[in-house]
Amino acid sequence: MSDWNDHPLFRPVRLSSQAETTAAPRNLLAKKTTTQEPLLVPDVQTLELDLGCFAIEIPALASWLEPCVRTAQLKLTPPSVRSIVGSNKLQFDVQVEGWKFLSPGQSAAVPALPTLNSQLSTVPPTLEELLTPKTVKPTRQKPPADLVMMKERLLTLLQPPLENLFHGKKIELPFKPFPYQMEGIAFLMPRHGALLADEMGLGKTMQAILSLRLLLHAGEVRRALIVCPKPLVPNWLNELKLWAPDVPVEVIAGDGLARKVAWTASKSPVKLVNYELLTRDADFALDGNVQFDLVILDEAQRIKNEGNKTAEVARSLNRERSWALTGTPIENRPADLINIWAFVQPGEIPHDTPINELAHRTRDGILRRVKEEVMKDLPEKIIQDVYLELTPGQQEAYELAEKEGIIHLNDLGETITVQHVFELIMRLKQICNFDQRTGQSSKLDQLTSDMAEVAESGRKAIIFSQWVEPLEVLAQHLKEFGPLLYHGKVPHSQRQNVLGEFKSNPNKHVILMSYGTGSVGLNLQFANYVFLFDRWWNPAVEDQAINRAHRIGQKSTVFVKRFITENTIECRICEVLEHKRRLFEEIIAQNGQPVSLGLTEKEIFALFSLSHKSRKAAA
Amino acid sequence: MPHQRHLATINLHHVPGRTGLDNNALQLGFLTIQQDQQGYSGGYLVTNAWGRPLEFRVTTSVVPNKVQQLLYGPTLRPYICSDLLGKVLVEKAGAQVQLVVTDCDAALELRNQVQHPVAWLAPMDHSLFHEWEATLIAKAKSYALLAHPKFPDDVEAIKTLLQQTEVSDLAEPFGRVREALIEARKMGALKAA
Numbered sequence: 001m002s003d004w005n006d007h008p009l010f011r012p013v014r015l016s017s018q019a020e021t022t023a024a025p026r027n028l029l030a031k032k033t034t035t036q037e038p039l040l041v042p043d044v045q046t047l048e049l050d051l052g053c054f055a056i057e058i059p060a061l062a063s064w065l066e067p068c069v070r071t072a073q074l075k076l077t078p079p080s081v082r083s084i085v086g087s088n089k090l091q092f093d094v095q096v097e098g099w100k101f102l103s104p105g106q107s108a109a110v111p112a113l114p115t116l117n118s119q120l121s122t123v124p125p126t127l128e129e130l131l132t133p134k135t136v137k138p139t140r141q142k143p144p145a146d147l148v149m150m151k152e153r154l155l156t157l158l159q160p161p162l163e164n165l166f167h168g169k170k171i172e173l174p175f176k177p178f179p180y181q182m183e184g185i186a187f188l189m190p191r192h193g194a195l196l197a198d199e200m201g202l203g204k205t206m207q208a209i210l211s212l213r214l215l216l217h218a219g220e221v222r223r224a225l226i227v228c229p230k231p232l233v234p235n236w237l238n239e240l241k242l243w244a245p246d247v248p249v250e251v252i253a254g255d256g257l258a259r260k261v262a263w264t265a266s267k268s269p270v271k272l273v274n275y276e277l278l279t280r281d282a283d284f285a286l287d288g289n290v291q292f293d294l295v296i297l298d299e300a301q302r303i304k305n306e307g308n309k310t311a312e313v314a315r316s317l318n319r320e321r322s323w324a325l326t327g328t329p330i331e332n333r334p335a336d337l338i339n340i341w342a343f344v345q346p347g348e349i350p351h352d353t354p355i356n357e358l359a360h361r362t363r364d365g366i367l368r369r370v371k372e373e374v375m376k377d378l379p380e381k382i383i384q385d386v387y388l389e390l391t392p393g394q395q396e397a398y399e400l401a402e403k404e405g406i407i408h409l410n411d412l413g414e415t416i417t418v419q420h421v422f423e424l425i426m427r428l429k430q431i432c433n434f435d436q437r438t439g440q441s442s443k444l445d446q447l448t449s450d451m452a453e454v455a456e457s458g459r460k461a462i463i464f465s466q467w468v469e470p471l472e473v474l475a476q477h478l479k480e481f482g483p484l485l486y487h488g489k490v491p492h493s494q495r496q497n498v499l500g501e502f503k504s505n506p507n508k509h510v511i512l513m514s515y516g517t518g519s520v521g522l523n524l525q526f527a528n529y530v531f532l533f534d535r536w537w538n539p540a541v542e543d544q545a546i547n548r549a550h551r552i553g554q555k556s557t558v559f560v561k562r563f564i565t566e567n568t569i570e571c572r573i574c575e576v577l578e579h580k581r582r583l584f585e586e587i588i589a590q591n592g593q594p595v596s597l598g599l600t601e602k603e604i605f606a607l608f609s610l611s612h613k614s615r616k617a618a619a
Numbered sequence: 620m621p622h623q624r625h626l627a628t629i630n631l632h633h634v635p636g637r638t639g640l641d642n643n644a645l646q647l648g649f650l651t652i653q654q655d656q657q658g659y660s661g662g663y664l665v666t667n668a669w670g671r672p673l674e675f676r677v678t679t680s681v682v683p684n685k686v687q688q689l690l691y692g693p694t695l696r697p698y699i700c701s702d703l704l705g706k707v708l709v710e711k712a713g714a715q716v717q718l719v720v721t722d723c724d725a726a727l728e729l730r731n732q733v734q735h736p737v738a739w740l741a742p743m744d745h746s747l748f749h750e751w752e753a754t755l756i757a758k759a760k761s762y763a764l765l766a767h768p769k770f771p772d773d774v775e776a777i778k779t780l781l782q783q784t785e786v787s788d789l790a791e792p793f794g795r796v797r798e799a800l801i802e803a804r805k806m807g808a809l810k811a812a
Contacts, residue, residue, distance in 0.1 A: 090687060092703055096711045097803070098676035127757035127781060130789045131740075131764060138791065143802075150806045157799045160670035164787055218671070 099151045101158075102219060138163055139182035141190045145364040146345075156190040165214065174242055177210070178203075178552075180374035185211045187367045192321045193345035195300070197368040200327040200544050201551025202375065205239045205521075208296050208325055213244040216269055221293040221321070223269060227314065228298035230274035232521035234496045236298070237272070252277060260284050275302050275310050282313045291318040299520050300324035303343055304336035306351070315343045322346075327547075328540040329366070334358055341365075371550075381550045383560040385574070388446055390431075390565050393438035398431045398568060425569055432565040433470045433534055443533055443563045444477055450561065454529050455481050455509040460502065461529035463512045464519065464545045466536060471512040474533070482507045487514035499524075519545040525553040532562040535570060539581045576603055645783045646673065648716035649792040650708060652700045652723040653800060658682035660804075661704035662796040665714040669785040670792060674714040677803050678704050701728035709733055718780045720764075722793050730767035736777050739765045740789055762790060 138161030143153040162182050165171050177185070184207040188194050198204050208226075215221035228236050233251060240249050250268035252259055262271065263284035278285060295317050297303065303311035303324075322344050330336045334355050341349045341362060349361055371378055390398055405424035409416055434441045447463070454461045465471050468487045475483040484502050486495060502511045503526055511527075513519070515536050527549045536542050542562075550558040564570045645668040652661050658680040665674040681699055683691070691698055705726045709719060719737045721727060724747050730737040738756060741747070741763045754766040756777050766773035786792070 090690065092681050092683070092687070092699070093679075094681050094703055094707055095679045096676055096707055097679075098674060098711060098713075100674045100713060101672050125785075125787050127764070127778065128759045129787065130781060130784075131757060131759035131762040132788070133761055133790050134788050140795075150803070153802055153806070154675055154799050155672060157802055158664060158672035158675055158795050160666075160672075160786075160795070161791065164670050164791070 099154055101151075101155050134163065136163060139179070139186050141186045144191050146193075147190065159189075162186060162214075171213065171217065173210075177206070178374070180369055181207050181210075184367060184369075185214070188323060189214060191323075191365065193348075193365055194322075195324045195326070195329060195340065195344050195362070195366045197326060197329045197366055199368070199370045200547035201525075202369060202371065203552055204325045204327070205236065205298065206243050208298075208323060209240055209243040211323075212270070212294065212296070213247055215294065216247060221269075223292050224271070224294040224296065225292045225317070225319075226270065226272045226296045226298065227275060227278050228272070229302065229520060230276055230492060231495060231517055232298060233272060233274055235521050235523065240270070240272075252281070263287070263290055279310045279313050282309075282316075285313060286316050286318070288318070292320070294321040294323065295319040296323045296325065297343065298325045300326040300340050300343070301328055301336065304339050306335070306339045306342075311339060311343070315346065327544065329368075337362065375552070378550070378552070379554050379557045381546070381558045381560060383546075383562065385562050385564055386446060387564050387566050387571075388442040390568065391435065391438075391440035391442050391445075393440040394431055394435040394442065394565075397435045397437060398428060401427055401431055402569075425573075428569040429534060430467070430470075432568050432570050433465070433467075434473060442565065444474065446563065447474070447531060447533065448477065450529070450531070451478055451481050451510060458506070459509070459529060460527040461510045461531060462518070462524060462527050462545075462549060463510060463531045463533055464515055464536075464542075465512070465533040466515055467534075468514055470533065471514060475512055478510055478512075481509040484508055484511045486511055487517050490517075502527075513545070515541055515545055518548065522548050523551065523553070524548040525551050528554075528556050528558055530558065530560045532560070535562065535564070535573060535577070537573075537577075539577050644668065645780065646714055646716045647784065647786070647792075648709065648712070648719040649796055650705055650719050650721040650723070650726055650729070651793050651796050651800075652704055652721075652726055653797070659699045659704060660800065661700075661708050662800040663708035663712060664792055664796045664799070665712055665716055666786070666792060668783060672795075674712055675796075675799060676708050676712055677800055678708060697725045697728045700725035702732065705729035706732045718777060720789060720792075722790070727765070727767050730770055730773070736770070736773040736780070737767060738773070738777050739767075740793075741765055764789070 140161050141156050141159050143156040147153050147156065162185055166173055166176075181203050184196060184198065184204075188196060188207065188211040196204050196207060198207075212221065212224055216224070226236060237249065237251070240247065247270055248268050249270045249272055250262060250266050252262040252271055252273040254262075259277065259281055263281060264287060273281070273285075284290065295314075297314060302308075303314050305311060324340050324344050326340070329340055335351070337358060338349050338351055338353065344365060349358070353361065389395075402424075405427065409420055409424065412420055430436070433443060451461060463471070463474060465474075468489055471485060471487055475485055482505070484498050486498050490498065498511070499522065502508050502524070511518075511524070519536075519541055525548075530546050530549050532542060532545065536545075546558070546560050550560075562574075564574050647666050647668070649664045649666065650661065651663075652659055659682075660680045661678040663676045664672060666672055681703065683695055683699065688695060700723055705721070706729060709716075709729065709732075717735055719729065719733070719735065720740055721729070721737060722740045724739055724741065724745065727737055727739040739751075743758065743761060743763055751765050751768050754768050754771055754774055756764040756766055756774050758764070764777070766777060781789075
């Protein structure tokens with residue numbers, strides 16, 4: 001509480017001169033306040049003042065003071081708070097999308113594949129190996145263009161490289177596949193419709209078998225059917241045994257009942273049938289209960305004709321995947337490919353598809369490689385055209401036959417057909433091989449000389465002819481070289497033995513084959529010489545024949561001799577075929593539309609300078 | 620020979636099972652986080668012991684805004700890679716794994732979120748490699764494999780697990796995951812959130 005003396009209302013009043021009241025009192029008061037000493041009275045004069053004392057009522061003090069209270073806003077204005085929304089939000093939004101894939105063990109009704117325990121390696125990779133990237137570029141599957149389901153596309157992309165599967169020792173291989181073969185497997189595996197059109201000898205069979213085996217192991221294929229020409233059934237069995245020893249295979253054969261059981265009741269994951277039986281067993285094969293996850297057609301040119309019964313049955317098989325194998329998808333005309341495609345991707349290519357669209361529309365489903373492209377270390381193939389003069393006896397017979405034949409054709413006038421021309425060609429070609437009257441043959445003379453060289457060097461040779469008869473005659477003349485025969489008249493049951501003997505018996509230097517029987521599917525890479533005793537109509541078939549020897553596994557140069565008699569029908573056919581071969585190679589190299597490789601009707605008539613128009617008029 | 624069995628020794632009715640083909644005991648997860656102009660996105664592949672895909676998951680892209688970048692600061696990347704993308708990918712996957720391998724250093728923090736070991740496949744020239752060398756599992760010329768520093772016991776566990784795998788190259792599956800991420804994005808599965 002403050003001192004009363006300090007209060008202005010109670011401050012003592014002292015009357016003094018003007019001078020005294022200026023500064024001193026304040027000082028004295030100050031002193032009194034501080035020291036409590038008695039006031040010193042200065043020498044002053046006292047003045048009497050009549051100070052009447054009275055009191056007045058102060059109304060204001062008579063009543064209670066009522067404080068006037070004013071409220072004051074002490075709360076501060078709320079701060080401006082801006083909520084963080086929209087692009088400034090603090091939380092993260094994330095969504096997850098996922099796909100589950102069927103693991104091999106989850107696949108329902110997957111046929112059990114035996115494990116080759118003896119072959120499986122159990123040595124795990126070391127940690128250092130796990131951390132060392134592989135130097136070889138891995139072979140990965142790519143989703144085909146027509147695969148639209150995202151899950152399937154991702155499943156394809158997420159498959160491990162093929163090398164991993166093989167290196168992982170889950171799938172043991174007898175030999176390491178070539179990189180292009182790995183690419184072929186990666187091409188086939190994700191495709192439901194595919195045409196593997198590698199040149200002969202590059203291993204189409206092996207690529208198809210390994211692809212099938214991997215799909216069986218992955219559980220993506222449970223039932224497969226392989227269709228091949230009858231002579232190739234043993235070859236397929238051998239290849240399956242080599243490349244897929246853990247895959248049980250059943251050959252559909254035997255009497256009708258046995259085949260019915262094989263088609264309808266057998267649980268074998270892989271069935272093998274030839275084209276003839278497929279056609280004959282159409283009722284069994286097309287039964288609604290007979291379904292396949294994969295059908296492989298080997299030598300698929302067998303279904304190149306639309307109306308062919310075999311083609312109809314093949315196209316009607318109940319199947320998920322369709323693979324066709326052929327080195328010659330176009331033997332004669334673009335329609336060959338269209339008809340094969342009707343099996344590979346049914347309904348994709350109409351029959352009236354323009355040729356210039358064909359290559360584009362099939363591009364994603366065809367894989368074709370040629371040896372020059374992928375087998376740089378495959379031994380060389382040297383082709384030599386050997387032009388021979390007819391022997392006098394042959395020459396006389398030839399001239400007579402040709403003269404009579406042409407006269408006959410001219411006499412036919414407008415009734416002439418291509419069949420008439422064919423008959424003359426065949427007769428002349430046979431004379432070019434042998435003169436039946438004298439038995440003379442310039443080709444035989446040359447061949448005997450060549451074979452002596454082949455046998456002396458311990459090598460083996462294959463001789464091809466269009467007909468069985470000259471092969472049998474040749475066999476008589478080449479006895480000293482241990483000839484073996486392999487043609488349509490040799491029973492199927494003996495054919496494998498013939499091939500086995502040719503391979504293993506060092507005294508068997510030569511095998512005589514017909515184009516029709518021996519030109520496809522056989523592995524004869526232990527032979528180094530190929531003789532084309534006469535020429536086939538289509539260079540693609542000749543290539544097939546040559547490639548029995550010039551294929552994977554061949555260690556030495558392959559020498560091919562094509563016998564052509566000078567100034568004969570053989571020369572003229574050869575010129576036409578060579579021209580067409582060059583054209584084909586150019587087009588294939590440019591991936592453009594293919595053309596016919598064989599002789600057309602017009603070209604056949606032209607061999608004898610006959611007008612195609614006259615034939616048309618006759619027709 | 621009317622009926623010919625290719626392998627006479629194999630009797631279909633007596634094959635005990637797909638032994639050797641069904642070794643699904645070990646399942647591995649491969650986790651990658653990609654950071655590009657579209658933000659962060661994750662891919663997660665579950666394989667069996669020999670690399671076959673069992674499940675694949677992807678996330679939408681996450682693009683941190685300016686505020687998030689400021690507030691999360693240096694913890695942003697580990698948070699997105701492990702707590703956000705890594706965790707959601709592993710948790711949403713139906714297939715359970717015994718080991719997750721990641722090629723993203725920041726995703727190694729996922730180990731704090733899951734019960735099983737997480738290993739980081741680190742390039743040998745990575746700056747963090749030397750800091751975390753205490754939990755080195757193995758190293759080779761190109762890569763090292765490391766466990767999370769807080770979980771030293773994982774080192775032996777991961778070694779044991781990897782001895783059971785038949786994957787021949789731990790870096791290889793990440794190439795598949797990246798390709799599949801591109802494919803999924805191309806086909807519209809991944810759009811920025």
